[in-house]
Amino acid sequence: MSPAAAAADASTAPAGDVVVAVRDVHYAAGGRPIFDGLDLEVRRGRITAIMGPSGTGKTTLLRLITAQIAPERGHVEVFGEDLATLGRRGIYGLRRRMGMLFQNGALLTDMDVFENVAFPVREHTDLPDSLIRLLVLTKLQAVGLRGAAGLMPAELSGGMARRVALARAIVMDPEVLIYDEPFVGLDPISLGVIVRLIKRMNEALGITSVVVSHDVHELATIADDSYLLSAGKVAAAGAPQQLRDSNSAAVRQFMTGSADGPVPFHYPAPDYAAQLLEAGER
């Protein structure tokens, strides 16, 4: 790391300043184990990427971090507080310091873009309308959609909806911003815009970011730290470059996108030839 980069790093990320810590988490859904001793940390002021093939529980991890579900074993700590020890009020208190960008935006469909962004402010503060207007317009300007303030969510494209959701997620100035699959289903232009916005939110506002995605190439350009989940554990951790250079078969399969490897191409099935020869309806 160059001295300048190290200095910049030190100013935004004091050593040991862990915002989110997941410690030895076990979790199963519908009898299927999803996490089996998961450990990871998100440090302040950095962009942490969480990658993994579909079905490895990336979204489940976000639900654990935002206290929508509780682990069966282990602890999830956010801002140094163990979520299991907090009541509803405490969890709502923590959530006010977080923002989350949903895969589909999750905008409230009965109000326009402006009101959607203003929604958390109206719910949590008594600010006068004139101030709310300034706040909302500033955030919309940041995502380039000030001109779309009067549109309804149904009139927005997927990329625009995600940008409005981003404006809504940052309107209360959160310390942590969580992105759930922010790159899915976007055209190259919208995708580039979202990538740049994530980087800019992190640099300009100093927001700690957690990005969950399986898009290796996009993440590699912005992530400071990354974790690769596989089989309920962290299969690899480090800078994106380190993951790429890894010699673990599971990591290499994911990073290069090979069809077969430790994650098999074929869903478990009886012997192919035997099944073809056997009489039966299916």
Next chain:
Amino acid sequence: MSAPRPGSYLLGGMRRLGSVTIFLVRLLIQCVPALARPGLLVQQVYNTGARSLIIIMLSGLFVGMVLGLQGYDLLQRFGSEEALGIAAALGLLRELSPVITALLFAGRAGTALTSEIGLMRATDQLTAMEIMAVDPMRYVAAPRFLGGVIAMPLLTAIFSLIGLYGSQLVGVQMMGVDRGVFWSQTQGSVDLHDVNEGLVKSLVFGVACSLIAVHEGYHAEPTAEGVGLATTRTVVASSVIILLLDYVLTAVFL
């Protein structure tokens, strides 16, 4: 697939009843802060109440007119067709208005509530609210529940009025019952007890219908099929509960 054991239906029913009861308690707790947000409440009274007006008024008119026809035919056999006013007023106030309004409400407003909330669940809007530290029970469920509870008695009153006008239209204008007798008999024999019976019924039906609609929507499976299923369940459960409660309440009032 093996046939479910007979006990499993009972268990499932009990579990559902328990979940609805817990939901009602949570809802009632959230109704206090929801009352402090008159804007949201008024919007929901408009959504559930005002938007059901046309169907309620039309149905009221026709039910009243049928009541006029049938009542006249029946009473005429005993030579007491002047009693049409009493028969229509009591039938409407105590029985027909609350029940039919509630059934129509379940079909019109109940389904709308269920599918709206179910779709909000399916599109992560409720989760997004939770992450923004806004309790969807308070912001979404409670105002809709209260809106329904407020709207139902108002709709029932409108149904009664229009229904009475409808039976008057047939009895007096078409069949030739004396107008003065029709109204004076009505005025003389309807007392506060009858009005109260209708009011209490409509309030109870309002609570039941809104509770079922909001509960089904809130707990709908977040898929297209799940929301459709929840909407159907709202209509079926509401209709059965309304008729069941109607019997219980009538027995209590008589």
